[in-house]
Amino acid sequence: MLELRSITAGYTRNAPVVRDVSLTVAPGESVGLLGPSGCGKSTLARVAALLHRPDSGTLLLDGEPVRHWRHRAPRDRRTAFGVVFQQARLSADPRLPLTDLIAEPLRATGRGREVPDRIAQLAPVVGLTPDLLTRRPHEVSDGQLQRACLARALVLRPRLLVCDEMTAMLDASTAAALVAAVEDYRAATGAALLAVGHDRTLLERWCDRTVHWESLS
């Protein structure tokens, strides 16, 4: 259960991008957040994923208020979220081969021993072949890289997925494959989803409930 109450957030003082926004994602629910470009949906998604401290407002995770963001947030809270960003190119460390990219959260949380098993499980789920796994980000396409980023978001088995315009840069078939992978994961684990985007058709077909940005504040 994720509850955002009267969140105001931004990057410079006195100029908030998000003003007084409230949103609730129930356990197992998938919520689509629709809005025009530049309205602040990504900022709200970052606040929800504990990556950006809001200027004011309350964030409740399973009924408990969140007081710390980014590194200050306890590790198990941070890793409760799986985040997929819009631009795969920028959200992948250019030096790491895709295997290491996907395994990074496991290694960072001291579970390096699970790496071979989890990679073997996840690669077919997101549609990555073994030869792709050895390549570095500049050697694969945006779609293939986004598949690896989705695998990285799923590797720690998060309770809540935040997909920030996950399919915006991709062709229709890759977008469909990634949405299917997310839905399979949710069906298996009961994870909740906050999908941010501007494609009304996609979000309405994908999510249980679609909310428009203007209706939030």
Next chain:
Amino acid sequence: MTCDAPAPAAAPETTQWRSYGPKRRSTRALRVRTSAALVAATVLAVLLVPPLVQLDQQAVDLAAKLRPPSFQHPFGTDDVGRDLLLRCVYGLRVSLLVGVAAALTATVVGTAVGAAAGALGGWADRALMRVVDTFSSVPHLLLGIFIVAMFRPGVWPVVISVALTHWLSTARIVRAEVLSLRSRPYIDAAVSGGASRWRVAVRHLLPAVLPQAALAAVLMVPHAMWHESALSFLGLGLPTHTASLGTLIQTARGSLLAGQWWPTLFPGLFLIVPTLAIAGLAGAWRERIHPRHRSELML
């Protein structure tokens, strides 16, 4: 009836590709090769000559003092008859050691401070950068002299003095680079994946700034060699009996006024040529990393 002559066919428009052209490319290749050859010769000379040539650089021969260059002494002799070629090689050895050691120390300190400031942000960043500003506000040479004056003359005080006055630019470069990297989504992804601050710094930030830091280190070697020479020339660096390029030039000043040019010219050349060669190589490297920046020699 007049008939207009048909207009001459327009010359087909060809695309002019902007390129540096073969002439400039070959000049650049020549510069890089010459620099590489000179750096290699310098390194080989300082590494091989002292162990292989069993000659005493301190051997005094008062009967042969201030001899001009000859077959026996290609660079001539100094005011107590010591062979200048041998003294220059030994001097270059000390100067290069000081240059490399100071540049490495300065880069390690600068990278650590810059990375800490950039990665931690907030009050730690502000405090560290004010320290950098404070150090920068004092002239390098003045601060260097102050540090050297606290120790007995020797190689390591000079290394410390040059290193402690030259980590500032590296710290600024590394901090700026880390700040720009820190806001990338892949750092957000690492934070969300449970990475600690230390892991983000070591796994994602430092490897990305390492090429910049290494380049800054190489560009700093010639600069550090000049500082060592300046300190020794002022009589504050190495003790006079230790051959370094600065002490050689300093002791030879008097004979220059008497018309003996060789005791100052050759140590001067030994200082200028390797520094230009190292700077030439580092410049080529820098142009490769940042093709839009022209390299400049920092002395």
